[in-house]
Amino acid sequence: MESKPKKVLIVGGGSAGWMTAAYLSKVFGRQVNISLVESATIGTIGVGEATFSTIHLFFKFLGLQEEDWMPACNASYKLAIKFVNWNAERRHFYHPFQRYEVVQGHNVAEWWLKGDREECFDESCFVIPAICEAQRSPRYMDGRVYDNLFAKQVADCPNDSFLLRELKVQYPYGYHFDASLIAKFMAKYAQERGVTEILDEVDDVVLAEDGSILGVQTRAHGRLDADLFVDCTGFRSLLINKALGEPFIPFSESLLCDRAVAMQVPSDPQNEGINPYTSATALSAGWVWNIPLFHRTGTGYVYSSAFISPEEAEREFREHLGERSKGCKPNHIKMRIGRNRNSWVKNCVAVGLASGFVEPLESTGIFFIQHAIEELVNHFPGNSIDPATVKSYNKAIAGCIDGVRDFLVLHYVASTRADSAFWKATKTEIRIPENLAENLELWKRRLPTNRTINPQFHGFEAYSYSVMLLGLGFRPTEGLPILDYCGHAPALKQFENLRSRSEYLVATLPSTYEYLASLYQDNGRKKEIYHKAHAAPVAYPQSRPT
């Protein structure tokens, strides 16, 4: 390729393919010819339904407000992940989209640890657990987000990428949505901006002498050529692994779960309400996700096939669901866990499951897609594909996926649960990545800080690490000695403030169902109010109840 890429061909039309098409069409408009070929017969994976809070940035970049896309995608709010039965005491805890507040230069978790407080750490240090338990919406009926503390810019870093820079902004929630509906929504958005859809099956990939891709051979449309190919063919990974022979690095030594059985179960939101959180409930050989959408619930058992057969897993899963599973069709899925050695090779970039995947424990699949697309835009080729640019892209992607892997390994090794062969194996049989093993030694004494977690960007900050450690029962013995030299009164006041703020929010916010029902019914009016609220955010009244 001796000139700027003029033609981009995306192969695959799941959420990865259509999110890429939508984003690139917004970036390049019609200056780059973008096409997407997808099979009408090979299905999409279609279970990715919970997101990171950074997905806000994706919609923001596309110029979409919640009113534009949420009703079309059966979407609901996600404020946290509720972990159930992950510790020996079987006490649940929340991993919320809320960072710690700081007292005298130290975060409230450090103060909690030092103070030996009786209240659970998550309920003491955050407002989100109370909001979740009460099924409250993160927005008031007029569209205001509940606490504009979260909209504060933490730092201004003009040299960071859009995603990194915006990550410094607090968002109090992510979303749950129907993955196949989001792909449909993105397809419409992309096609309205000039992306051509080709419905056909790719049978072969034609290589040039230098090993790059010339084109893909389709059944009905002949050979489709392009300057740059984006492999979004899911676990099949047709271009990057099969045609270009790039090795895939499995994570099976560190993460034992390799299968899932998923179901869509009916729900009754009007009577039962909508939980504004994802839950992850540990079972004998893995864990169950539960994702409440507006009209139904998505659920699935992620398990290790070394410890339970698909039939036994389905039986245990149905027992866990009880009556709700009656008549629901199971979808058994084999998961390819790991990443490509390189996700950009020659003129081919893999995005989505074709690039890499870890089990969906922290809802990172769609985040990986968003991160890859943004890095692709940052590294988009000029007049040639230069090796240093490709290397930089590959380093960013590998660092992100490996960092998330390490964070997930922490979920298992730090958990105090060891009541089945699977849970015992998570303590004795898995390889703990070196960096994590070293950090765990330190974290036995002290909580993680941003200096001691994996310094490469991977989406999780130190607060997430310490929430997981404390929730899983891995409590540091020491805490920060420096706090012994400080007065505790301001910290006690802050805990009191957090408690009264939780009570205030629970008392004043509408229920998630109430807010979403009105959003779904009344798009136009809500939109107007939303825009007004964003122009002049209203602060939490600091003087409110004591």
Ligand SMILES: Cc1cc2nc3c(=O)[nH]c(=O)nc-3n(C[C@H](O)[C@H](O)[C@H](O)COP(=O)(O)OP(=O)(O)OC[C@H]3O[C@@H](n4cnc5c(N)ncnc54)[C@H](O)[C@@H]3O)c2cc1C
């Ligand atoms: C069990 C499970 C649970 C998950 N939960 C979450 C979650 O909660 N949150 C989250 O963020 N992510 C989650 N994910 C990940 C998420 O589902 C995926 O990242 C996302 O759906 C993207 O998938 P994809 O587009 O890469 O692949 P797919 O959805 O598999 O799409 C592949 C596309 O390639 C096309 N294709 C394949 N072969 C050919 C061919 N020969 N010719 C033409 N087209 C072809 C197919 O037709 C399809 O359009 C989960 C994944 C799994 C497995």
